[in-house]
Amino acid sequence: MEPLRQKLERLTQNLWWTWRPEVRSIFRDLDLELYQRAHRNPISVLRQIDTRQMENRAMEVDVPARIDRALRQLDEYLHPVTTWGLFHAGPLSTRPVAYFCAEFGIHESIPIYSGGLGILAGDHLKGASNLGVPLVGVGLLYHQGYTSQVLDGTFWQQDVLEPFDLKDLPLRPSLTPRGEPARVGVEMPGRTVWAQVLEACVGRVRLLLLDTRDPANSETDQALAARLYGGDQRMRIEQELMLGVGGARALRAVGITPSVFHLNEGHTAFAVLERARHRVQADGLDPWAALKEAAAATVFTTHTSVDAGHDRFPADLAEEHLRPLAEGLRLPVQDLMALGRVNPADHGSPFMPTVLALRQSSRANGVSALHGVVSRAMWTSLWPGRPEAQVPIGHITNGVHVSTWLATEMDQLFEARIGTNWLDGMVHPDLWTRIEGVDSAEIWEIKQVLKARLVRFIRGRVAATRAHQGLPPVDPPPLDPDALTIGFARRFVPYKRPDLLFTDPDRLAALVNHPTRPVNLIFAGRAHPADQTGKALIQKVNRLLEDPRFRNRIVFVENYNIHVGRNLYQGVDAWLNNPVRPLEACGTSGMKAVLNGALHISVLDGWWAEAFDGQNGFAIGSGESHADPEIQDRRDAEALFRVLEEEVVPCYYDRDPAGVPRAWVKRVKRSIRTLAWRFNSDRMVMDYVRHCYLPAAVAASCQMPPA
Structure with a gap:
């Protein structure tokens, strides 16, 4: 019989595992702490784990049967009857x-x-x-x-x-x-x-x-x-x-x-x-x-x-x-x-x-x-x-590779409500009409689970960052799990305007700290190592977040990478993009969020210019540009605040007697139905x-x- 370790090694030799959460879960279940420390890399886990500990733990979590199933699936994937x-x-x-x-x-x-x-x-x-x-x-x-x-103690x-x-x-x-x-x-x-x-x-x-x-x-x-x-x-x-x-x-x-x-x-x-x-x-x-x-x-x-x-x-x-x-x-x-x-x-x-x-x-x-x-x-x-x-x-x-970015809970929803082979047919628009038949409460419940997981993740990251910066912890912990949560994550350069909302701090403070309709904002992103202007933007945003009015509502997540992005895309309620039009070539992060049941809030630039239909998300401005960049920035800032205050927030907090925001989830369904079939890597390739x-x-x- 082939040894357990040898089977696991075979499973790691094809990067197919990177988009198969059920395979990654095998290594996570063997030793969660080691898995996290090894950057969620199965090969690194195998190199470090004790064989006896691995074999004992494997029996506890039914690993042998899961490995055999994964190896069979990999073999079928690599030797298909047709494609x-x-x-x-x-x-x-x-x-x-x-x-x-x-x-x-x-x-x-x-x-x-x-x-x-x-x-x-x-x-x-x-x-x-x-x-x-x-x-x-x-x-x-x-x-x-x-x-x-x-980020050092000065947020540089x-x-x-x-x-x-x-x-x-x-x-x-x-x-x-x-x-x-x-x-x-x-x-x-x-x-x-x-x-x-x-x-x-x-x-x-x-x-x-x-x-x-x-x-x-x-x-x-x-x-x-x-x-x-x-x-x-x-x-x-x-x-x-x-x-x-x-x-x-x-x-x-x-x-x-x-x-x-x-x-x-x-x-x-x-x-x-x-x-x-x-x-x-x-x-x-x-x-x-x-x-x-x-x-x-x-x-x-x-x-x-x-x-x-x-x-x-x-x-x-x-x-x-x-x-x-x-x-x-x-x-x-x-x-x-x-x-x-x-x-x-x-x-x-x-x-x-x-x-x-x-x-x-x-x-x-x-x-x-x-x-x-x-x-x-x-x-x-x-x-x-x-x-x-x-x-x-x-x-x-x-387009984006759906399986890489999709939360397991959303995948399970699509399998149950769209069809067990939905991934094979996802480029067909008709398939996605089935999302309209899903109970809004079911989608809402899944999003609450994903958001709660995101909040736990963010709190841990923020605490670790502040500890190495020598700053006191945020007390109480940041982010309200019940609040509307909006994500913004991308490379920090001036044209992407990560600081647009901070042009009016008082209005922003009123928005995020509303007594009955609060808002969480999560920022993440890097500057190119040689880009001093981008680094100054990161420092500016982080310094603003030290304002007591923002400390519990707005956070910056250090070291934006695939892992951080995956957590953000899956857990947020909405995704924000406010570049200077038309400088955003595409902007695929919003596509990943949409697949996970978030709504996109964006300037009509990049992919959103061809995706927004008036009801499948929200638009910032009308798509027209002013010759003076400063005037355009002021216009877009005003348009952003207005769409948040007058459309996004009211829609999210308008609940039925069971606490479900029916109008919001209706938009989520329309977003998935009109966008999922188009903005995926299958259609792109x-x-x-x-x-x-x-x-x-x-x-x-x-x-x-x-x-």
Whole structure:
């Protein structure tokens, strides 16, 4: 009989467990304290737990039977009879999509992500896995991870490195077709940097990660990919070369010949040059024919509406680093530089990977309908003489991986009321009409359970933060479990306006401390380690929270990550988003909250501009913008207070004799019915397959010269 520990180890070797709460619960039940201390990582739990203790505890909580069931389910998942991809993405089966991204947010215990881009990438892989779409992820293994956010006694964000042990990740060396460990080299100025290729299984999808801790590298080059978004401009461009050029070479090294390159944000743009270089060197293609062929097979997704969010490398730095690729392509280096300049003839202007990706892709898209409009306006100069509406940048609105973010109680509700196989059909609108037949009291009761759990979680986090800051505990403990609870969590930058409600402290105090209709507000979020303005915003908000009027009603949760986010999305009553329109490209956090029965309160920006129907949430303002930013801020602040005071709060506290807010739950039902089918990763990946991957695969095959 296979030993218990060996079965558990088998269960941990595929990241399928990250979206299966019943599997994670096995490891949680073995040792709850260890599970929490190990960042909820089953592999780390197994490495640390005593075998005898584990076996004794396993019998107490019926673990053996649960393990056998989970292993059977995993085997069935990995060897399906049929999938959506089998019928709709068949041409990709022998030549899959290669999905390049600088970060992947799979689980909080794998800290190679910083925020929305990485979490979206993780959800994309999971969605492709569920659908059976042939796809392989390509990224870098940041062995020092990102950073943990710690607020000091002055509420200033400190960025603490927390290197993780690779033994805690289900990574294994990727092998060449000969069975040897794969290794790739990338030419940098004056040397070659080597990377070992490791891989993880994300369900049915492979994720290749390049690790620069190769013995042949100098100490400096071994640290090249140590940290996500660390270092100066030189390190940044070299990381991007390792990701794009090294990633494309890694695919070849392990025997994968992709039909399509999907470049997820500009950091990955160099992959398309490497694809063309290889064709020139290996197959003798004319350089421009190779570039044309590579572009035909490339899909590019841009994720930001903010100009500063796009890398700009000084001309001399970019030229120095592009020279090896130019030599491989047998082109003057200035020809490659021109591909990445807004004005190709301006030799002194910076090189922009986003511009390279836009020029060298057959299909480009923003991540919401409004973001598509904004992106066409941003980049219209790349297509001189073409009307803005005809700029070739479309949109595919983001979606979220439902199973990753959904509370178990909501899943059980959907299974009982929507159907046992609801996940398989969730992209069909008709399925969600069944939510209207669910008793409002049942939904309300579930939300109260989830909110009570959230309040316990937040109180513990706040107490721990104040303890290490040397501040006294909040007494009585913060947050009223019976109060309307609104969440706000995102990257702290000025355009997201985390301090908008604090522009009128007296009005805010009256709102949250109403004697019969109180409001809880939960804030969370980080600033980029180099962003002093964002850190100042965090400090400003936290200092305001020391006002006695706010201390029990408004909290800031330290170290926003996947784990914190999951708790927030599942437990809040409503989700708040108040960016400067139209700078929010999409904003997927609100989608996660909606799936868990929360209502979205937002400026008509990002995904909400195409989602709000007047009754499935709440809108801040009318979507019009003033030319003066200060006036716009004042308008939006007034609109936000009014929608809270006149719509949100009254609706939440209007109760029937049984204490159920019927009008509120009616909106929740409408929200789920109209939004759940659209804003999920299954629909998103399906859109990419239909509108990007298959057309690009066909176009690329047409570009190939005859044998």
